[in-house]
Structure formats: structure tokens, C-alpha cells
Amino acid sequence: MADPAKKPAKSVTNDTELLEAPAGPSIDAEDVARFSALAAKWWDVKGEFAPLHKFNPTRVSFIRETVQDHFQRDPYALKPFEGLRLIDIGCGGGLLSEPMRRMGFEVTGLDASEKNIGTARAHAAQGGLDIRYMAQTVEQLAASGEDGFDVVLTMEVIEHVNDPESFLKTCASLVKPGGLLFVATLNRTLKAHALGIVAAEYILQWVPKGTHDWNKFLKPEEIEGFLSDTGVSPDPAVGVSYNPITARWALSNDTGVNYMIVARRDLL
Numbered sequence: 001m002a003d004p005a006k007k008p009a010k011s012v013t014n015d016t017e018l019l020e021a022p023a024g025p026s027i028d029a030e031d032v033a034r035f036s037a038l039a040a041k042w043w044d045v046k047g048e049f050a051p052l053h054k055f056n057p058t059r060v061s062f063i064r065e066t067v068q069d070h071f072q073r074d075p076y077a078l079k080p081f082e083g084l085r086l087i088d089i090g091c092g093g094g095l096l097s098e099p100m101r102r103m104g105f106e107v108t109g110l111d112a113s114e115k116n117i118g119t120a121r122a123h124a125a126q127g128g129l130d131i132r133y134m135a136q137t138v139e140q141l142a143a144s145g146e147d148g149f150d151v152v153l154t155m156e157v158i159e160h161v162n163d164p165e166s167f168l169k170t171c172a173s174l175v176k177p178g179g180l181l182f183v184a185t186l187n188r189t190l191k192a193h194a195l196g197i198v199a200a201e202y203i204l205q206w207v208p209k210g211t212h213d214w215n216k217f218l219k220p221e222e223i224e225g226f227l228s229d230t231g232v233s234p235d236p237a238v239g240v241s242y243n244p245i246t247a248r249w250a251l252s253n254d255t256g257v258n259y260m261i262v263a264r265r266d267l268l
Ligand SMILES: C[S@@+](CC[C@H](N)C(=O)[O-])C[C@H]1O[C@@H](n2cnc3c(N)ncnc32)[C@H](O)[C@@H]1O
Pocket: 026, 027, 028, 031, 032, 035, 036, 052, 089, 090, 091, 092, 093, 094, 095, 096, 110, 111, 112, 113, 116, 136, 137, 138, 154, 155, 156, 157, 160, 161, 162, 167
């Protein structure tokens, strides 16, 4: 297995680690291979994906509250989202797909890495969760004539793709009339470089070195620009910040490091 700290070779054809990654305009094969190499670690709360586990409760409750308000669902229901279709694009090991299924959504989890999908499937089966997992690119799914989704999630993925604009436009095309798109990523600021890369990868070593490329981080206005002619309208970005004193993540007004954007498609 490749050492995730070391960048795999560039060539797609000469590296077996990379062969399993489907090709497509948004695929950064090197990046997908880095996640594949860690596939077994997705559910290790103390492993390489510890930060995702740590901020999962914050983003899951944000999604829950936003969807509840938007679709006027009962906040006290055990499974408030029954009857709604959700797709988790770049689902990795299913850290979001699973809580979404538990809240009643009919869930499709899609990832470019066959190995990640293998981990996600095995974990969902252990928990008795019925989730449709697919090792595909979003472009392949969109081209297959798939019906739209009430909720489209692409969380912590866009900073890992090539051609983020075409990737996001394809994601937006999957949102049904009246539906929602959630995008989460890191901002291209000096602060995000200091905290998201220098601190997280080198000082605290929360994630393997090389996990992120600062040049691929996006400013909220760039995401808004990509969405401008897609028919989905973005709300203002919401920050997600880490408090080093309480060691907790929370929503905040500071979009300078991690942030999420919700965009809405009008009903026909
Ligand atoms: C940081 S992980 C995020 C996982 C998950 N969304 C979460 O937040 O828990 C990024 C994931 O995106 C996947 N990925 C990268 N580029 C992709 C693409 N173009 N299409 C689909 N998945 C992609 C990787 O394989 C990896 O599993």
C-alpha cells in the first residue's frame, strides 16, 4: 500500500494504485489514489480521518436543520426525511451517508475510489443500513440519465478535484426543482494555509502531509461564481471553526478557513 504521506507517481497508466480510479474531467487521479490508500481507515476515529469525525456532528446538525426548515419537516420526528432522495458525492467511507440514511433519506453514496466504496459498503452492511453505494464519477452518473435529488451533498471534495467549476456544475445539475445543494471546502486564505495545512498537516499532524493543496482551495465568491448560471442560488457562506480551547468545532461567522455553502433551486 502506498505511503499516504508520499505523493504517488504522476502517471496514471504505470501505477496500479491509480488504475482503479475512474477517469473523468474532474478526477485528480493522484489525489483519489491518496484516499484509496487510506480506505481501511475511514471509520478509525483516531486515524487519518479524525478531523472529519470531529466535525461530523456540527455539519450533520447543520444539514439536518437546513433541510428541516427548507422542506418543513417535523424537527421531532425520528426519521424526518423519509421520501427525500439524497446523494453524497465524494462520500469516502460514508461518514455522512450513514447519518443521512438514519434520518430517513433514501441515500446514494458516490465516490471515484473503488476502495472507499468497498469500505463504505462493508460498514453500512455491519450497521444494517440500506445505502446505494456506487464507484463512479459524478459525470458518469449525470450522463446515465439518473433522476434528480432533493439534496445533493459534496462536502470536503471540491478542493480535491480537477476543474472544480465543471465538477460543481455537474453536481448542481443533479439538484431537483425545489432541492438543495451543500458544498463544504477550505478557503484560499493565508489563515487557511496556516491552520488547514501548516498546523493540521505538519504541527498537529491531524491529517497526512500532502492531504491538501492550498492552490485548490476556493474562495466563497468563486463557488458562487461557478453556480451563477446553474439555476441554483447560493445563500451566504457559513463558517465552521475549531476552538482550540474547547477542542470543538462549531458554526461561526468566520469563513476564513472551513466553510459551507447551501444553494437552492426554485420549484418549477
Ligand atoms: C476528504 S474526502 C471527503 C469524504 C466525505 N465527503 C466526508 O466529508 O466525510 C474526499 C473524497 O472525495 C473523493 N473524490 C475526489 N475526487 C472525486 C471526484 N472527482 N468524484 C468523486 N469523488 C471524488 C475521494 O476519493 C475522497 O473519498
